[in-house]
Amino acid sequence: MNHVLIVDDEQEIRESLESILREEEYLVTTAATATEAMALLRDAPYDVVLLDVWLPDRDGLDALGEIRSLEHPPEVVIISGHGTIEAAVKATKLGAYDFLEKPLSLERTLVVLKNATQARKLREDNAEFARQLAVKGTVTGQSVPMKALRQQIKLMAPTNGRVLIYGESGTGKELIGRAMHAESLRKDRVFVELNCAAIPEDYIETELFGYRNGAGPGGGAPGNGRPTEKRGTFERADGGTLFLDEVGDMSLKTQAKVLRALDEQRFLPVGASHPVHVDVRVIAATNKDLEEEIARGNFREDLFYRLNVIPFYVPPLRDRKEDIPLLVKEFLLEFGQQYGRARVEMSDDALATLKQYHWPGNVRELRNLVERVLILNPKIQRLDRKHLPALVYREAGKTSNGNGRGEEFATLLEAREAYERDYILKKLDECHGNVSRAAEGLGLERSHLYRKMKALGVTVKE
Known part of the structure; x- marks a missing residue:
């Protein structure tokens, strides 16, 4: 729930806004002076501040500068009964998100407030991602393809050239876009x-370009409970980067509008009478062969050339298996911190098995596997081959044999234990971790199942 601070010396305005915003499910706090507001802002985080210009103890625009200098500043919307173009321009230069004139329009206020909360969330998300990049680097991997990819990012990122990233699903195309x-x-x-x-x-156009005057999906006139305005992704990305994932899945109609927006850096929101001008760098990604899609008539050739200024290719995990140990180490650290686990390692035997697997789901599949193994083995500090899903080492066994036939494990005992462990985990999952019900389903005594789980390294809390 978003937290709003209303700063105005008029009690009627504070009470009226507070009542309206609480009905819209905002958390609301009010202050009558700049001094009171600054004390509140230093004591707790807020998403948006509605700040009056005329305050009894201090000029609101002066207070705006101090608010924006806080470590985690909220978005600030200036409100004034003496609005002028000069005042609005000054407020914007000082960092205000928007400027509202009194008497306040309820619909306009709610729209601006919604957009301001979304803008702050995006700013916080990007700040968090920047902190993560500073800790773990940009793109993990020491294989030749990944070293080349990092070098390409370093060279091309400072430009404004549009980027088209190719790669199978799960290879990390979004990560490359964020690194750029x-x-x-x-x-x-x-x-x-x-x-x-x-x-x-039916929704892609309004997601990209937004709408005005209630002209979005569902339609309806203002006041029927539907929002009258929506800022699309092009508008929200103004000044920054827009990442269009799976761009090859857009319809030809939408492609034509995106092409025009790229060429002109402006577009007309649905239902609007005036175009919106933006400065956006577009990074697109696809798991399709767009040249083949062009030949089939599914993708516009002119849009392809607009997007494909700087092409990137992210190799599948099976073509850079030497990166698996580094990726596993990164994921173990990530999920270990997330689940409050002490340092967890993976044995060389387990890593060797992971390298033999084909990884159809690429890095995303590996990340999900590491999380699953950690969850299913909450007390183990060293993960061995037997803790991996049976699918992985069955496939690895086929790969090591070269022809995909014959013995899949080193010994019969290893094969039996692998099958038993996988079957027990499946039954425990069906019973939501209830050992008694799982034992009944397996036809075993509860104590027998516990001994079997201990021997196979399965530790699931009932």
Whole structure:
């Protein structure tokens, strides 16, 4: 729930705004002076401040500068009964998100407040990502392809050239896009992502370009409970980077509008009468062969050439298996911190098995596997081959045999233990971790199942 601070010396305005915003499910605090407001801001985090210009103890624009200098500043919306263009320009230069004139329009106020909370969240998300990059570097891997990729990012990130990233699903195309943004001249501005494949066709245009006057999906006139205005991803990314994931899944109709927006750096929101001008760097990604899609008539050739100024290729994990130990170490550290685990390591035998697996789901599959293994083995500090899912070392066994036939494990005992462990984990998962119910389903005594779990390294809390 978003927290709003209302700073105004008029009690009626404070009470009226507080009542309205509470109905809209905002947390609301009020202050009558700048001094009171600064004390509140230093004591607790706020998402947005509605700040009056005329305050009894201090000028609101003077207080704005101090608010923006806080370690984690909220977005500030200036409100004034004596609004002028000069005042609005000054407030914007000092860091205000927007400027509202009194008497306040309820609909306009709610729209600005919603957009301001979204802007602050995006700013915080990007700041957190920048901190993560500073800790763990940009792109993990010491293989030749990944070293070349990092070098390419270093060279191309500071430019404004559009980027098209190719690669299979799960290879980390979004990470490359974020790394490009983090090393670009736009790194202090927003990074906005849109997965084109996840948005229904009827909604993709409004997601990209927004709408005005209630003209979005669902329609309806203002006042019917639907928002009258929405800022699309192009507008929200103004000054920063827009990452269009799975761009090959856009319809030809949407592609035409994106092409025009790229060419003109402006667009017309649905239902608007005036275009919106933006300065956006677009980074697109796809798991499709776009040249093949062009030949099939599914992708515009002119849009392809607009996007493909700087092409990147992210190799699948099976082509850079020497990076697996580094990735596993990174994921063990990440999930160890997330689940409050002490240092956990993976044995050389387990790592060798992971290197033999084909990884159809790429880095995403490896990350999910590490998390699963940690969750299922909460007390183990060293993860061995037997703790891996049976699918992984069965496939690894086939790979090591070269022809995919014959014995999959070194010994019959190893094969039996692998099967038993996988089957017990499956039954425990079906029973939501309840050992008694799992034992009943397996046809075993509860104590027998506990001994079997201990021998196989399975430790699941009932």
